[in-house]
Amino acid sequence: MKKFDHPWKNNFIERSNNITIPYDGWNYSINFDSKYFSTIDNKRRKKSYQYQSEPKDLNLELLELENKNKATSLCLESVNHSQIAIIGCGPVGMAASLWLKKAYPKKEITIYETRVDLKSNKIKPFSRRWLTYVKLDLLEPILNLEDVSLIKRIGLYNCIGIDIRNLEYALLRAINKQEISICQMNNKIPKPEILLDASGGRFMQYNQSKIIGKKSLNIISPKNKNNFGQIECSSNILNQFEIVDFGNIIKPFYNGYPLQVPFLKINYLPPNLKDEFIYFSNILNNDYGVYYWNGVMRDDLNHSLLFLSLFQDEFLGIDDLIDFPIRLDQAWDNNLFREKASRRLSIIFEWILTKLGKDRLCYIEPLFLWQPFLCLRKDRYISGDIEYLNIGDSHYIGNPKTGNGLANHLYELKDIFSGMF
Numbered sequence: 001m002k003k004f005d006h007p008w009k010n011n012f013i014e015r016s017n018n019i020t021i022p023y024d025g026w027n028y029s030i031n032f033d034s035k036y037f038s039t040i041d042n043k044r045r046k047k048s049y050q051y052q053s054e055p056k057d058l059n060l061e062l063l064e065l066e067n068k069n070k071a072t073s074l075c076l077e078s079v080n081h082s083q084i085a086i087i088g089c090g091p092v093g094m095a096a097s098l099w100l101k102k103a104y105p106k107k108e109i110t111i112y113e114t115r116v117d118l119k120s121n122k123i124k125p126f127s128r129r130w131l132t133y134v135k136l137d138l139l140e141p142i143l144n145l146e147d148v149s150l151i152k153r154i155g156l157y158n159c160i161g162i163d164i165r166n167l168e169y170a171l172l173r174a175i176n177k178q179e180i181s182i183c184q185m186n187n188k189i190p191k192p193e194i195l196l197d198a199s200g201g202r203f204m205q206y207n208q209s210k211i212i213g214k215k216s217l218n219i220i221s222p223k224n225k226n227n228f229g230q231i232e233c234s235s236n237i238l239n240q241f242e243i244v245d246f247g248n249i250i251k252p253f254y255n256g257y258p259l260q261v262p263f264l265k266i267n268y269l270p271p272n273l274k275d276e277f278i279y280f281s282n283i284l285n286n287d288y289g290v291y292y293w294n295g296v297m298r299d300d301l302n303h304s305l306l307f308l309s310l311f312q313d314e315f316l317g318i319d320d321l322i323d324f325p326i327r328l329d330q331a332w333d334n335n336l337f338r339e340k341a342s343r344r345l346s347i348i349f350e351w352i353l354t355k356l357g358k359d360r361l362c363y364i365e366p367l368f369l370w371q372p373f374l375c376l377r378k379d380r381y382i383s384g385d386i387e388y389l390n391i392g393d394s395h396y397i398g399n400p401k402t403g404n405g406l407a408n409h410l411y412e413l414k415d416i417f418s419g420m421f
């Protein structure tokens with residue numbers, strides 16, 4: 001069998017043995033979110049992160065960026081041959097394609113994506129508006145110069161600052177410039193030399209019926225309370241943890257169930273509420289899992305994101321009422337929503353609404369369940385002899401509250417590929 005013999009591939013495989021980063025996310029949730037562990041069935045209605053209208057007035061550089069986004073081609077191509085196939089046109093798949101294009105300018109690289117609009121023959125517009133904490137130097141070598149200079153004017157502390165959607169559009173502009181093809185995912189991928197799975201863990205189905213092994217989890221408890229005054233949980237709870245190895249995928253388990261934390265996100269909050277919110281919510285909730293995250297953008301462009309860990313009943317109460325981002329004030333006007341929201345959530349929502357001026361809006365996003373896994377990389381082949389490598393969220397799902405996903409995935413790409421030039 002002919003191997004795709006390049007040192008970067010082995011480098012990815014070797015790094016996968018170091019599971020410190022995903023483990024940090026599991027450990028964090030065990031220390032701070034153990035009250036919220038749930039066993040909710042994953043079969044929920046499909047949710048959308050598409051805002052129904054622009055969530056806030058855009059000014060200066062953000063407006064410039066949005067105009068660029070609108071002008072960015074989302075067109076698909078049909079491809080008959082490619083040497084490198086990348087599954088998934090998310091931030092990690094796109095960044096990988098650009099690093100690979102730098103390494104192999106002559107190779108044909110194609111991204112395959114399922115999120116397409118067949119009528120217009122385009123990929124669907126990017127819609128997730130989550131804040132990021134990504135250093136610009138991780139992407140600077142692969143983005144278009146004009147985007148880099150615009151992003152530099154927006155971000156602080158050498159971070160890109162912009163949300164994941166703006167980042168995806170910027171990556172797409174670089175892809176269009178480098179003439180990397182994007183085509184609709186179907187069952188007929190022309191046989192590549194190597195396939196990179198950047199589908200966020202949705203391309204491969206892993207059999208989880210047979211347990212190959214179990215390990216107990218070595219928990220590191222924090223010595224002090226964290227900055228938000230959250231208290232660590234009792235060691236009895238921690239003893240119920242184990243890591244279950246299903247062969248290709250390993251997962252942390254709690255009390256016989258896969259570790260799972262339900263979250264609620266409120267987006268576009270004003271950054272200057274942060275201190276007051278933490279003070280208010282700590283008095284109210286003490287060790288409950290609240291996390292107020294200010295973006296890393298210039299003050300006049302910035303906004304914040306609130307992560308709330310939810311109890312299972314809180315999640316089940318309102319999950320069906322939020323199918324796409326909705327304004328908190330409008331959600332709160334709905335009697336059913338007010339009835340279904342727990343007492344704790346009601347107090348938090350009302351506090352936020354009182355603090356927001358009339359012209360300031362914030363948005364509740366569809367709830368989500370964080371259920372981490374890690375797919376170790378091995379020398380693997382699919383369809384007989386195509387080499388397979390998983391990257392990004394297909395490798396592991398980071399903890400959104402510790403932010404140990406996207407930035408680390410992009411760091412890994414840069415660290416491995418930039419060594420080639």
Ligand SMILES: Cc1cc2nc3c(=O)[nH]c(=O)nc-3n(C[C@H](O)[C@H](O)[C@H](O)COP(=O)(O)OP(=O)(O)OC[C@H]3O[C@@H](n4cnc5c(N)ncnc54)[C@H](O)[C@@H]3O)c2cc1C
Pocket residue numbers: 087088089090091092093112113114115130131132133164185198199200202203305368369391392393394398400403405406407409
């Ligand atoms: C609910 C939620 C909230 C999050 N919040 C934040 C946040 O606030 N800030 C932050 O920095 N990070 C956040 N993250 C993490 C961040 O979104 C991920 O780390 C990042 O998107 C991973 O990028 P990726 O390219 O690996 O995968 P994805 O972004 O998931 O991209 C995968 C792509 O593959 C496509 N695809 C899926 N299946 C197939 C298939 N079979 N064939 C072809 N294409 C396929 C998808 O349509 C998608 O375009 C969050 C994650 C989740 C799930």
